Amino acid sequence: MAVLTLGIESSCDETACAVIEDGRVVRASMIASQADFHSQYGGVVPELASRMHVEAIVPCLSETMAQAGCTYDDIDAVCVTKGPGLVGALLVGVSSAKALCEVKGLPLVGVNHMAGHIAANYLSDPAWEPPFLCLVVSGGHSEILHVKDYTDMEYICATRDDAAGEAFDKIARVIGLGYPGGPKLDKASVSGDPNAYSFPTPRISDSLDFSFSGIKTAALNTINQIRQNGGEIDVPDFAASYQDAICSVLIDRLDQAVKMTGMRRICLAGGVSANSCLRRKITELAKKRKCELCVPKMAYCTDNAAMIASAGYYDYMRGVRDGMDMNAYPSLELGV
Numbered sequence: 284m285a286v287l288t289l290g291i292e293s294s295c296d297e298t299a300c301a302v303i304e305d306g307r308v309v310r311a312s313m314i315a316s317q318a319d320f321h322s323q324y325g326g327v328v329p330e331l332a333s334r335m336h337v338e339a340i341v342p343c344l345s346e347t348m349a350q351a352g353c354t355y356d357d358i359d360a361v362c363v364t365k366g367p368g369l370v371g372a373l374l375v376g377v378s379s380a381k382a383l384c385e386v387k388g389l390p391l392v393g394v395n396h397m398a399g400h401i402a403a404n405y406l407s408d409p410a411w412e413p414p415f416l417c418l419v420v421s422g423g424h425s426e427i428l429h430v431k432d433y434t435d436m437e438y439i440c441a442t443r444d445d446a447a448g449e450a451f452d453k454i455a456r457v458i459g460l461g462y463p464g465g466p467k468l469d470k471a472s473v474s475g476d477p478n479a480y481s482f483p484t485p486r487i488s489d490s491l492d493f494s495f496s497g498i499k500t501a502a503l504n505t506i507n508q509i510r511q512n513g514g515e516i517d518v519p520d521f522a523a524s525y526q527d528a529i530c531s532v533l534i535d536r537l538d539q540a541v542k543m544t545g546m547r548r549i550c551l552a553g554g555v556s557a558n559s560c561l562r563r564k565i566t567e568l569a570k571k572r573k574c575e576l577c578v579p580k581m582a583y584c585t586d587n588a589a590m591i592a593s594a595g596y597y598d599y600m601r602g603v604r605d606g607m608d609m610n611a612y613p614s615l616e617l618g619v
């Protein structure tokens with residue numbers, strides 16, 4: 284009989300619930316996004332996010348169960364994001380999951396949000412399985428991981444400063460595209476020339492780690508210089524050039540990681556994996572290095588609960604169970 288996991292995600296500004304079959308098949312997936320509400324402030328306001336999660340979680344759960352066509356008696360485990368993320372926001376999901384487990388007598392599985400992003404690949408390609416290298420690029424994280432098994436992963440390198448999503452969001456705001464900037468910058472870049480503006484893409488010696496502060500500062504300086512001289516930014520050209528610079532750094536490091544490890548299976552994860560330039564560049568890299576490739580479906584790139592229910596399924600099958608003393612862990616790292 285199929286194993287059904289219920290996923291709950293509330294780490295940032297999306298309240299999401301999902302029911303997944305055997306870690307791979309999505310029975311139902313609901314997302315109540317607060318992005319439009321937070322856009323008036325130019326970013327997520329943590330306290331308001333927590334309050335909105337409280338309002339959204341019960342309707343989201345009920346609707347998900349109705350869509351999945353099952354009752355709580357059919358669920359094998361409740362898998363909830365326990366970190367990293369905003370502590371108040373995380374606590375709404377964690378408390379709801381604990382209450383559900385206590386009342387229905389179900390096992391509780393706390394899931395790392397980043398392991399969830401990686402599991403988006405399992406929902407996108409039924410045959411995709413470890414081992415592989417994963418370029419994880421999101422609003423708060425940018426790293427390359429060696430995923431040895433479903434629950435065993437090792438860091439290869441990471442950003443020394445901003446995450447890729449942050450780097451996109453900050454510059455998008457400065458050029459007037461608003462929040463969330465990544466998707467808007469991507470859209471604006473479609474008609475732009477990626478060679479119109481140039482940005483430095485420095486290497487950190489003796490390490491595959493990367494840094495976006497130099498590119499970001501160069502972008503800000505270029506914008507200020509043009510504006511001080513009474514000129515205007517060509518938004519599509521700027522978006523295309525900036526996006527190309529960020530993605531080139533990421534793909535270069537992934538290429539180095541492929542050479543270093545000899546691993547010929549690569550994939551993407553996290554919100555920035557929705558970026559069209561990054562998806563194109565990783566496809567080119569896979570072709571050049573003869574790597575097997577998985578690119579997550581657009582629906583599972585940004586925060587959702589299907590990916591949490593999938594990652595949680597593999598933890599559950601390996602015997603992971605959490606107690607009622609489980610907390611929310613804002614700075615949780617993978618493998619902890």
Ligand SMILES: Nc1ncnc2c1ncn2[C@@H]1O[C@H](COP(=O)(O)OP(=O)(O)OP(=O)(O)O)[C@@H](O)[C@H]1O
Nearest residue numbers: 421422423424448465466469554555557558585586
């Ligand atoms: N098409 C796109 N191009 C570039 N960036 C994008 C695109 N779509 C989404 N993003 C970026 O992805 C980020 C959101 O991703 P995600 O939801 O995974 O982040 P998060 O959950 O806030 O952070 P984390 O997963 O690190 O905790 C934002 O920074 C957003 O701008």
Ligand SMILES: [Mg+2]
Nearest residue numbers: 421554585586
């Ligand atoms: Mg995320």
